[in-house]
Amino acid sequence: MRYLDRINSPKDLKNLSIGELSHLASEIREEIIATVSKTGGHLAPNLGMVELTISLHYVLNASEDKIIWDVGHQTYAHKLLTGRRKKFSTLRQYQGLSGFPRREESRYDAFGTGHSSTSISAALGMAKARDLKGEGNVILAVIGDASLSGGMAFEALNQAGALGTNLLVILNDNEMSISKNVGALSIYLNKLMATPLYNRLRRRTQYLVKKTPVIGPRALKFARRLEEGLKNLFIPSIWFEELGFRYFGPVDGHNLIHLIETLERVKKIEGPVLVHVITKKGKGFRLAEEDPAKFHGLGPFDIKTGKLKERKKKPTYTQVFGETLLKLARRDKRIVGITAAMGGGTGLEVFSEEFPDRFFDVGIAEEHAVTFAAGLAVSGFRPVVAIYSTFLQRAYDQVLHDIALQNLKVLFVIDRAGIVEGDGATHQGIFDIAYLSHIPNLVLMAPKDENELRHMLYTGLKYHGPIALRYPKDEGKGVKLDKGLKSLRIGKAEILRKGEGLAIFALGSMVYPALEVAEELDATLVNLRFAKPLDKKIITTLTKECGRIVIVEEGILEGGVGTRVLELLEEEGLSNIKIKCIGLPDKFLEHGSRSILLSKYGLTSRGILKTVRRWLKSA
Numbered sequence: 227m228r229y230l231d232r233i234n235s236p237k238d239l240k241n242l243s244i245g246e247l248s249h250l251a252s253e254i255r256e257e258i259i260a261t262v263s264k265t266g267g268h269l270a271p272n273l274g275m276v277e278l279t280i281s282l283h284y285v286l287n288a289s290e291d292k293i294i295w296d297v298g299h300q301t302y303a304h305k306l307l308t309g310r311r312k313k314f315s316t317l318r319q320y321q322g323l324s325g326f327p328r329r330e331e332s333r334y335d336a337f338g339t340g341h342s343s344t345s346i347s348a349a350l351g352m353a354k355a356r357d358l359k360g361e362g363n364v365i366l367a368v369i370g371d372a373s374l375s376g377g378m379a380f381e382a383l384n385q386a387g388a389l390g391t392n393l394l395v396i397l398n399d400n401e402m403s404i405s406k407n408v409g410a411l412s413i414y415l416n417k418l419m420a421t422p423l424y425n426r427l428r429r430r431t432q433y434l435v436k437k438t439p440v441i442g443p444r445a446l447k448f449a450r451r452l453e454e455g456l457k458n459l460f461i462p463s464i465w466f467e468e469l470g471f472r473y474f475g476p477v478d479g480h481n482l483i484h485l486i487e488t489l490e491r492v493k494k495i496e497g498p499v500l501v502h503v504i505t506k507k508g509k510g511f512r513l514a515e516e517d518p519a520k521f522h523g524l525g526p527f528d529i530k531t532g533k534l535k536e537r538k539k540k541p542t543y544t545q546v547f548g549e550t551l552l553k554l555a556r557r558d559k560r561i562v563g564i565t566a567a568m569g570g571g572t573g574l575e576v577f578s579e580e581f582p583d584r585f586f587d588v589g590i591a592e593e594h595a596v597t598f599a600a601g602l603a604v605s606g607f608r609p610v611v612a613i614y615s616t617f618l619q620r621a622y623d624q625v626l627h628d629i630a631l632q633n634l635k636v637l638f639v640i641d642r643a644g645i646v647e648g649d650g651a652t653h654q655g656i657f658d659i660a661y662l663s664h665i666p667n668l669v670l671m672a673p674k675d676e677n678e679l680r681h682m683l684y685t686g687l688k689y690h691g692p693i694a695l696r697y698p699k700d701e702g703k704g705v706k707l708d709k710g711l712k713s714l715r716i717g718k719a720e721i722l723r724k725g726e727g728l729a730i731f732a733l734g735s736m737v738y739p740a741l742e743v744a745e746e747l748d749a750t751l752v753n754l755r756f757a758k759p760l761d762k763k764i765i766t767t768l769t770k771e772c773g774r775i776v777i778v779e780e781g782i783l784e785g786g787v788g789t790r791v792l793e794l795l796e797e798e799g800l801s802n803i804k805i806k807c808i809g810l811p812d813k814f815l816e817h818g819s820r821s822i823l824l825s826k827y828g829l830t831s832r833g834i835l836k837t838v839r840r841w842l843k844s845a
């Protein structure tokens with residue numbers, strides 16, 4: 227029997243020897259590789275976290291102490307050790323285990339995460355609550371080196387250092403974000419890594435002080451001064467200490483003895499402490515160690531070759547965007563590309579290779595990315611800011627206050643808009659229509675296919691103000707791409723089919739499924755193209771003509787295109803017309819495959835047809 231099969235809660239770890247824990251680490255790695263090769267998921271981050279997770283659960287008392295995982299994509303070992311081993315094969319599958327920590331899933335998941343850089347803030351809140359309640363448990367945040375570059379993490383360090391309450395922060399430094407980590411903080415961490423000498427000397431002084439039989443305040447003061455001196459001698463300054471944290475490290479994140487010793491020690495220290503742990507992304511799986519970016523998060527793959535099992539046959543929207551932008555950028559030097567740590571995911575990689583000087587990966591810093599783009603736009607450049615729908619939520623105020631209010635020429639390319647495979651509620655891109663379409667000056671487009679996407683990109687770059695383009699994480703329709711690119715008329719919809727007695731208005735990804743429905747029902751079908759501004763003329767004319775209308779979108783209904791059409795018709799005195807809005811309900815959507823969820827929420831051609839038929843009967 228494997229050691230892993232005997233672990234039903236973290237308590238079961240406590241009786242294992244270091245040798246046994248080391249066996250357990252290998253078993254956990256095998257389990258993660260075998261499962262993720264079938265389910266897809268975040269492989270490399272999890273393989274790098276195995277020893278650290280074991281050590282944390284070994285040293286802490288999981289029923290009282292709290293671990294807050296930043297992003298939460300590295301919690302597979304944590305899930306395996308906290309009673310979820312038997313369900314692990316359902317990872318990321320519909321109705322199975324989530325790929326992220328969820329409070330509803332386990333009492334060991336202290337805080338729900340998915341978006342980065344929240345862990346220290348949440349942990350600090352919990353630490354302060356603990357103090358106010360007069361309790362004494364350990365509160366610990368685990369944060370990656372890239373997530374530490376997010377603004378919220380800085381804000382939390384700033385408050386934590388000043389509050390001085392007991393708080394442990396484990397910095398998991400693997401020098402990687404999804405791709406190579408960027409920024410001055412990452413350069414600084416490298417410097418710290420390269421100076422273990424200081425830490426060795428520092429440990430030695432602390433050891434000597436501890437060994438001194440009678441240690442009076444003067445000796446302690448002397449030891450501290452000595453420590454300061456050493457610090458200044460070997461490295462410019464330990465930034466975390468300047469902020470009020472005690473700094474420990476670097477610690478080898480794959481050495482169980484060293485990790486356990488360090489954690490035992492630091493958990494007793496008063497005040498905020500940061501432990502700098504060095505890990506290797508993909509540890510223990512050669513293919514992932516060699517290409518951690520590819521294995522950061524991926525679909526099902528062949529363990530021997532690393533090849534993905536499902537290959538997209540048609541070009542994805544993301545690819546078509548990346549290639550088209552590249553072509554346009556060759557003709558216009560003012561075009562600059564901006565990403566917040568998602569160069570690969572957003573398709574900007576090709577652009578970055580050809581135009582490294584015009585490409586900016588700002589780190590996991592969506593708010594900054596947007597205002598940075600504003601600065602470039604004010605200075606005459608044409609920034610293209612490519613951000614996933616779910617992460618752009620972070621930068622709502624920057625879009626509104628720094629871009630739209632000043633009517634700046636910035637193009638937002640919103641990838642993963644709509645239902646997103648596998649990751650669940652934290653990553654569904656279903657709110658952007660609602661949170662963008664009420665912002666004055668901002669135009670919001672959604673292409674029906676990859677060919678239209680290209681024209682929209684061209685349109686966006688020609689437009690004189692802020693404009694956004696949304697599309698899902700999916701392959702395109704496989705349509706022929708036009709040779710030339712044309713500018714679309716802002717706010718002009720496209721009538722794709724004329725029918726009788728019913729008009730269907732569809733946005734973006736819903737146009738093709740709605741077209742099938744329109745054909746079946748002999749209805750008129752309009753590709754809205756623009757969620758904002760709406761095509762007032764076409765909408766009002768067809769509404770009057772057909773008498774009954776349906777609006778379909780892949781986004782939440784509240785505040786979506788349907789709502790906006792209703793408002794328009796009310797303004798035009800047409801509110802007594804029969805209207806059906808089809809979209810996503812007012813809830814956070816679970817994880818599962820895109821096809822399962824689209825079908826569950828009635829956004830396939832069959833689902834739309836069923837809803838429309840039922841409504842027609844009742845109407």
Ligand SMILES: Cc1ncc(C[n+]2csc(CCOP(=O)(O)OP(=O)(O)O)c2C)c(N)n1
Binds near residue numbers: 342370592
């Ligand atoms: C706000 C936000 N932006 C982007 C992401 C996408 N994302 C998920 S993990 C990750 C990299 C995290 O790197 P790091 O914190 O160093 O952890 P590692 O994966 O290296 O363990 C990114 C950019 C996110 N989860 N949240």
